[in-house]
Each structure stands twice: as C-alpha cells, then as structure tokens.
Amino acid sequence: MVNPVLLIAVPLGLAFAIPLFALFWKGAAKYIPPVALGFNLVVSLLLLGKVFENPVIVSIGGWQPPFCINLVAGPVGVLFSAIIALVGLLVSIYALDYIKEGATEKYHMLYLLLLTGATGVVLTGDIFNLFVFFEILCISSYALVAYLRDKAGIESAVKYLIQGAVGSSLLLIGIGLLYGQFGTLNMADIAGKIASASPISLFVPMVLLITGLGVEAAIFPLNAWLPDAHSSAPSSISAILSGIAIEVGLYAVARVIFTIFGASGILPFLALLGILTLLVGEMCAFSQNNIKRMLAYSSIGQIGLILFALAIATSYGVTGGLFQLLSHSLSKALLFLAAGYMIYRAGSMEISALEGMGRKMPLTCLAFTIGAFSLVGLPPFIGFPSKFLIVRAALATEETIFIVLIGLALLGTVIEGAYFFRVVQVLYFKGVKGNPEVNPERREAPAAALIPMFIFVVLIVVVGIYPKLVTDVLNSAATEFLNRLDYIRSVLG
Amino acid sequence: MSFLDNYIYYIGAFGLILIGLYIILVKHNLIKVIVGLGILDTGVNLFLISVGYITKGTAPIFSRPGIDSEHMVDPVPQALVLTAIVIGVAVLALALSLAIRLYQHYGTLNLRKIREQRW
Numbered sequence: 323m324v325n326p327v328l329l330i331a332v333p334l335g336l337a338f339a340i341p342l343f344a345l346f347w348k349g350a351a352k353y354i355p356p357v358a359l360g361f362n363l364v365v366s367l368l369l370l371g372k373v374f375e376n377p378v379i380v381s382i383g384g385w386q387p388p389f390c391i392n393l394v395a396g397p398v399g400v401l402f403s404a405i406i407a408l409v410g411l412l413v414s415i416y417a418l419d420y421i422k423e424g425a426t427e428k429y430h431m432l433y434l435l436l437l438t439g440a441t442g443v444v445l446t447g448d449i450f451n452l453f454v455f456f457e458i459l460c461i462s463s464y465a466l467v468a469y470l471r472d473k474a475g476i477e478s479a480v481k482y483l484i485q486g487a488v489g490s491s492l493l494l495i496g497i498g499l500l501y502g503q504f505g506t507l508n509m510a511d512i513a514g515k516i517a518s519a520s521p522i523s524l525f526v527p528m529v530l531l532i533t534g535l536g537v538e539a540a541i542f543p544l545n546a547w548l549p550d551a552h553s554s555a556p557s558s559i560s561a562i563l564s565g566i567a568i569e570v571g572l573y574a575v576a577r578v579i580f581t582i583f584g585a586s587g588i589l590p591f592l593a594l595l596g597i598l599t600l601l602v603g604e605m606c607a608f609s610q611n612n613i614k615r616m617l618a619y620s621s622i623g624q625i626g627l628i629l630f631a632l633a634i635a636t637s638y639g640v641t642g643g644l645f646q647l648l649s650h651s652l653s654k655a656l657l658f659l660a661a662g663y664m665i666y667r668a669g670s671m672e673i674s675a676l677e678g679m680g681r682k683m684p685l686t687c688l689a690f691t692i693g694a695f696s697l698v699g700l701p702p703f704i705g706f707p708s709k710f711l712i713v714r715a716a717l718a719t720e721e722t723i724f725i726v727l728i729g730l731a732l733l734g735t736v737i738e739g740a741y742f743f744r745v746v747q748v749l750y751f752k753g754v755k756g757n758p759e760v761n762p763e764r765r766e767a768p769a770a771a772l773i774p775m776f777i778f779v780v781l782i783v784v785v786g787i788y789p790k791l792v793t794d795v796l797n798s799a800a801t802e803f804l805n806r807l808d809y810i811r812s813v814l815g
Numbered sequence: 816m817s818f819l820d821n822y823i824y825y826i827g828a829f830g831l832i833l834i835g836l837y838i839i840l841v842k843h844n845l846i847k848v849i850v851g852l853g854i855l856d857t858g859v860n861l862f863l864i865s866v867g868y869i870t871k872g873t874a875p876i877f878s879r880p881g882i883d884s885e886h887m888v889d890p891v892p893q894a895l896v897l898t899a900i901v902i903g904v905a906v907l908a909l910a911l912s913l914a915i916r917l918y919q920h921y922g923t924l925n926l927r928k929i930r931e932q933r934w
Contacts, residue, residue, distance in 0.1 A: 450895055457902045464909055468916070476916045477929055480845065483913065487852050487906050488839060494859050494899060495832070501892065502866040 324365050326380055326395035329403050330442050333358040337434035344427035351427035355414040355434045362407035362441065369400045374798055377812050379447070387447070387813050388508035394447035394813060397798040402444035402573055405648060409565045409655050410437040412774035416659050417558040419770035429469055429556075436462040436562065440570045447813055449497055449582070450507045452574065453490070460486045460538060463567055467555045478550035485537055485547045493534025499527040510813035513582050513806055528585060531578045539571030540625050542599035549606070552618035553671070557662025560614060564621040565655035569647050572625060576632050580803045586635065590723055593633035597727045597734075599626030604737040612671045613661050616741060617654065620697065623738060624650045627731055631712040632803075638718060640800035641793065642711035648792065649704040649782075653696040656778040660690035663767035673745055677753035686767045687749045689775040694742040696782050699735060704782045707789040709735070824865035831858030845917065845924040849910045856903035860896045867892035 336358040343350040369378065377396030381387055393399075414433065421429050435458055442455030464486065468479035501507055503523060504515045516524065533544065540548045548568070552560045579585055579592070603622030610616040628650065631643030663686055668675045680687045696703035699710075716728035766772065785791055802809060819826075835855025839848050867889030875887040914924060921929050 450898075454898060454902070457906075461902075461905055461909060464906075464913075468913060471916060473920045474931060476913060476920055477931060480910070480913050480917055480926075483906065483910050484839065484848060484852070487910070488836070488855065490902075490906075491832075491835075491852075491855050491859050495862060497895075498859070498863045498866050498892070501863075501895075505889075507891070 324368050326365075326369060326378055326393050326400075326445060327382070329362055329365055329395075329407075329445060330393075330438060332361055333434050333438040333441070337431050337438060340427055340431040340434065348427065351430045352418050352421070355430050355437075356411060356418070358434055359407050359411040359414055359437065362437075363404065363411055366400055366404035366407050369395055370404060370795065373397055373400050377802070377809075379813055387815075388506050388511035391451050392447040392508065392813065393445045394510075394809075395445055396802045396809070396812070397795065398573070398577075398802045399445045401644070401795055401799045402570070403441045405569075405651055406437055406440050406444070406566055409651055410562065412777055413558050413561050413565075413655060413659065416561075416662075416771050416774045419768045420558050420662060421556065424469060424471070429466070432462040432466050432469075433559075433562070436466065437566065440566050443570050444573055447509050448507050449500065449509050449512065452509075452577075453493055453497060456493070456535075456538070456574065457490060459567060459570065460490065463551075463559075463563060466559045467551045467563075469556055469559065470554075472554075474550075474554040478547070478554040482547040482551040485544070489534045489537030489544070491534075492530045496527045496530030496534060499530065503527075508813070509577070509582055510810045513584065514810045514814065516583060524583065528578070528583050528588070531582075532575060532588075535571055535574045535578065537571075538567065539575050539629075540568050540599075540622055541575070541629060542595055542602055542622075542626070545599070545603075545622050545625075548622055549615050549618040552621065553612060553614040557614070557658050557665065560618070561655040561658035561662075564618070564658060565651040568621065568625055569628075569651060572628055572632070572647065575629075576803060580635075581806050581809055584806050589633045589635050593630050593724065593727055596626045596628070596630030596633055597730050599623070599629065600731055600734045601626070604734040604741075608737050608741045610741075611673055613665065613673050613676065613745065614658070614671050616673070616745070617657055617661060620738065620741075621650075621654055623734060624654070624697070627709075627712065627734070630727060630731060631715065634712075634715050634719060634724060635804065636715055636719060637797070637800055637804065638711060638715035640803050641796045642708060642715045644796045644799055645708035645711055645789075645792070648785075648796070649696065649708040652778055652782055652785075653693045653703075653705060656689060656693035656775060656782065657697070659771065659775055659778070660686050660693060663771055664690065667765060673748055676745070676748055678749075680750035682764055683766055684764070685772060686775070689779055690749065691746050692779050692782060694746055696786065698739045698742050701786075702783060703786040704789075706786060820870075824861065824868065828858050828862035828865055831855070831861060834858070843925050843927050845914050845926055848926070849907060849914065852910065853903070853907055856899070856907075860899055860903075863892045863896050863899065 336354050340351050340354050380393040381390045383390050439455045439459030446452050464479050464483045468475050504512050537544045552563050600623045603619050607616050607619030628643050628646050631639050664679055665671050696705040699705040716724045835851045838851025842848055872888035873886050875890045
C-alpha cells in the first residue's frame with residue numbers, strides 16, 4: 323500500500339534539494355522535476371485503482387480526525403493529483419530545452435513547489451492546510467510569472483500578486499469565521515456540524531471562501547489578472563497556470579460548495595456566473611491579436627463552462643464538468659506548449675507573424691491544430707465527449723434556466739470556433755499564395771518539446787475516441803462531490 | 816460599555832481589514848498598496864487571535880502547576896496565526912522585490928501610469 327503523503331513529501335523535499343544539487347552540478351536542476359513528477363504520476367495511478375471502494379485517509383501525527391491534519395485520497399483527490407502529475411511531467415520535459423535564460427535552478431525549484439502546492443490542495447482534508455498549500459501554489463506562481471524579468475512580466479506579476487493576496491486574506495477571514503462557529507478546521511467535521519448552524523451565519527463565510535478561492539479560479543468579476551499573467555509568463559508556465567492552477571482553484575470552490583456547505587441554493591447563481599465568465603472570456607479572446615492573450619482569454623471561457631457544468635450538480639453534470647476540466651488541462655497545455663516554440667521561431671506573439679508557420683514547423687502546427695480542434699469540441703478529440711456530456715446533462719435537468727444557459731454556452735463555443743479556426747487558417751493558408759514555389763527552410767521544435775506534445779496529442783485522440791477509459795474514474799469522483807455524507811462518514815469513521 | 820468590552824478586538828480587527836482594503840483600492844503608489852496589504856494581513860491575524868481569546872486568559876501550558884484549564888485560551892488560532900504571519904512575510908517580501916524591478920523598468924511606482932497590459 324503506497325502512502326498518499328509521499329505525493330506531497332517527495333516533490334516538496336526534492337524542490338528544496340534543487341539548490342543543493344545545483345551547487346555541485348548546475349545542469350542537475352532541470353532533471354529533478356521530471357523525476358519527482360514521474361514518481362507522483364506512478365503513485366497516483368497506483369492509488370487510483372484502490373480508492374474506488376473507500377478513500378484512503380491518512381492522519382498525520384498519530385491523532386484521529388478531527389484533531390489531526392488529515393489527507394483524504396478519495397477519487398477526486400487522486401484523480402486531480404494524477405492530472406497534475408501528468409501535465410506537470412510533460413511540461414517539465416518540455417522545459418528541459420525551453421528554459422535557457424536566467425536563474426534556471428530557481429525556475430525548476432519554483433515549478434516543483436507550484437505543483438506540490440497544487441497536489442496538497444487537492445489531497446488535504448483540513449481547511450487551513452488547504453489555505454497553506456494554496457499559498458504555496460500562489461506565491462510560486464507570482465514569482466514564476468515574473469521569471470523573465472521583462473516589463474510585461476513584472477507588471478503582470480504585481481497585478482496578480484495584489485489581487486491574489488487580497489483573495490487569500492478573504493479566504494483566511496472565512497476560515498476564521500468557520501473556526502469561530504464550529505471550533506474545528508477539519509472539512510468533514512465542519513460539514514457534519516453545518517446543518518446545526520443558522521443559514522444567515524453561514525452566508526458570510528461561504529461568500530468569503532468562494533470569493534477568495536474565486537480569484538485563483540478566475541471566475542468572472544475576479545479574473546482581471548489572468549490574461550496578463552498567462553500571456554507574460556514563459557510559455558511552459560502559461561501551460562501550467564492554465565492547465566493546473568486555475569483548475570485547482572475551481573476544485574477548491576467545488577469542494578467548499580459541495581462538501582463543506584452542501585449549498586444547493588447558490589448553484590443557479592454560480593451557473594449564471596459560469597456562463598457570464600464563458601461569454602466574457604470568449605468575446606475578449608475573439609478580439610485579440612496576440613496569440614498568448616487569446617489562449618489566456620480562452621482559458622477564462624473554459625473555466626466558465628466547467629463552473630457551469632459543476633453547478634448543474636447532477637451526476638452527469640459534475641462528471642461532464644470534471645471531464646471538461648481534464649480535456650481543458652490537456653488541450654490548453656498542448657496549445658501553450660506549441661505556441662511557445664511558434665512564438666520563439668517567429669519572434670513575435672502577433673497572430674499575423676505566424677503566417678506560413680504550417681510549412682516551417684509542420685509537426686508543431688499540427689499539434690496546435692489538434693489542441694485547438696479539441697478545445698472547440700470537434701469529434702475525434704477529447705473536447706467532443708466532454709462538451710457532449712455537459713450539453714446532455716443540462717438538457718436532462720429539464721429546467722428552463724439550465725436550458726437557456728446551455729444555449730448561451732453553445733453560442734460561446736461558436737465564437738471559440740471562429741477565433742481558433744482563424745489562427746489555424748493563418749498557420750496553413752495565409753502567405754502561401756504569393757510565393758507558391760518558395761520552399762521555406764523547416765525548423766522544427768527540438769525533440770524535448772516534440773515528445774511531450776506528441777504524448778498530449780496521443781492522449782487527446784485516444785481518450786476522444788474511447789472516452790470509457792476515464793468515465794469510470796470521473797463518475798466516482800462526481801459521486802464523491804455529490805455524496806457529502808459518505809465523505810463525512812469515511813473521514814470521521 | 817459591555818458591548819465594547821466584549822467586541823473591542825473584533826471591531827479593531829475589522830477596522831484594520833477595512834483600512835487595508837481601502838488603501839489597496841484607492842492609493843496609486845505601489846509601496847502604499849503593499850503597506851495596505853500588510854495592514855490587511857495584520858487585521859486578519861488579529862481577528863484569528865480574537866476568535867480564540869477569552870478575557871483574562873492564560874497560556875495553555877498544562878505542565879505548570881496551579882493553573883485551571885477554564886482560563887486557558889484556545890491555542891489553535893495562535894498556531895494558525897503563526898503560519899499566516901510567515902506567509903504574509905513571504906508575500907510582502909516578494910511584492911517589495913517586484914516593486915524594485917518595476918521601478919527599474921518604468922522609473923515610477925505610480926500604478927495609474929503603468930498600464931501597458933490591458934484588456
């Protein structure tokens with residue numbers, strides 16, 4: 323039996339060991355994150371088979387819950403930690419060759435810390451511990467956004483830091499209010515006692531928690547930092563921020579709403595907020611000329627769709643939301659990775675500068691195209707089954723509000739298709755007519771970048787063709803979210 | 816006056832939180848905004864401490880003789896605050912180092928003049 327503590331302890335220890343390794347051999351730093359994340363991926367996959375029946379509860383320090391800090395490795399936690407380890411591993415392989423400038427050992431250390439924080443957030447069963455891991459994630463991502471030390475990066479990092487710090491303070495006030503009422507920090511214990519409290523005294527902590535976590539999750543009125551931060555960071559970091567960080571924020575929001583508060587009254591409001599986020603994100607993305615900003619806004623849109631799907635709160639809805647989350651993680655990470663080398667070769671982030679890239683870097687452009695088609699939701703790719711499940715779940719509720727909102731979501735998808743197809747058109751068909759006989763020299767991305775992109779493409783296509791591979795896991799994860807009594811019982815015994 | 820006696824810490828804590836938020840929202844100078852973040856953090860920490868405080872409380876040390884457990888304060892919020900202070904210091908240090916970089920790039924700390932990134 324593997325212990326879930328290793329998922330946090332090993333990367334955390336290795337992260338702080340990186341500067342020591344770098345003292346002796348500077349090149350060693352970049353090989354440590356792939357090793358640590360590969361280990362995490364193996365442990366997560368080993369655990370994934372075992373946690374279906376009953377979640378693994380680890381009590382730290384030998385006390386029983388609710389008196390100790392505990393880890394809850396249920397289907398949700400292990401699923402998320404597997405996604406984090408998978409995307410993190412592939413992106414860290416990409417970074418082997420991509421990150422050359424600056425203090426590289428600091429980059430790799432912060433990168434590993436970011437993913438440790440993310441893993442901690444999804445595994446912990448203690449709400450203050452969640453705050454601590456959340457801060458590890460946030461602080462390392464502030465620093466990584468500013469990694470290139472250019473004008474745009476520093477400015478975005480300052481914005482991100484100020485908004486993120488206010489968000490975490492609100493989160494901490496919410497935690498303090500909950501502790502004041504219930505005298506416990508264990509999420510299952512709070513969830514068990516919450517029925518005895520008056521609704522009005524729960525409203526303020528809930529709003530504070532959702533607002534605080536919503537800043538990191540980039541829910542609509544709180545997402546002003548996202549396009550700047552995601553577009554100014556190095557591309558490998560953009561991939562992690564878009565593919566992991568905001569998903570972890572959404573996980574925390576879902577955990578607070580479903581498990582801790584069991585609040586069904588707020589769900590229609592969140593569905594509305596999700597669709598607003600979706601439309602705002604897609605419309606802003608449509609008007610961008612900068613490819614990374616476009617991808618960043620598209621992330622906002624996707625987050626909106628996931629939030630909407632989670633807010634449906636039926637078994638299909640939450641499964642669809644988690645499926646969309648997986649599909650967004652894989653596709654958006656792939657898009658940012660492919661865009662990274664396209665920008666590097668073109669020397670500009672403008673979409674118009676990418677004309678004719680389809681012939682200069684055919685493999686990278688193919689990867690970009692597959693990622694784009696998958697996000698839009700075209701059939702053979704992973705985006706199709708996930709969006710299909712969400713539409714089906716919304717229609718199955720037979721409630722007017724969800725049916726109207728899913729109509730708006732499909733409108734958002736049409737806009738999404740429009741701007742992604744425009745980029746694909748620029749890549750392959752623009753700038754070719756004028757000089758058909760000229761054969762531009764081909765300069766592909768290096769192998770360390772192509773291999774992770776290839777693995778992403780394979781995953782996107784395979785899961786897209788055969789969604790049954792993941793639906794069982796997603797289903798049991800959705801059950802954990804929706805069935806809070808089982809969660810409470812399994813933790814408190 | 817008993818209202819004040821009972822709630823003075825909460826009033827002070829939320830006063831500090833509101834002052835901090837006001838500074839962050841209104842001030843143009845990045846250093847002042849960072850000071851605002853510091854005040855906000857302090858307010859939150861004071862709030863957490865006052866959640867676990869009882870009037871005329873003592874430290875919860877059981878090994879010392881002659882102390883009854885009724886007057887002991889709750890130690891958990893103090894442990895939380897210790898962690899929160901450390902996190903707050905890390906954020907402030909990072910913010911100040913970013914402020915130095917920002918000044919090197921723009922020659923100003925006025926956030927209204929630094930607006931290259933926009934929607």
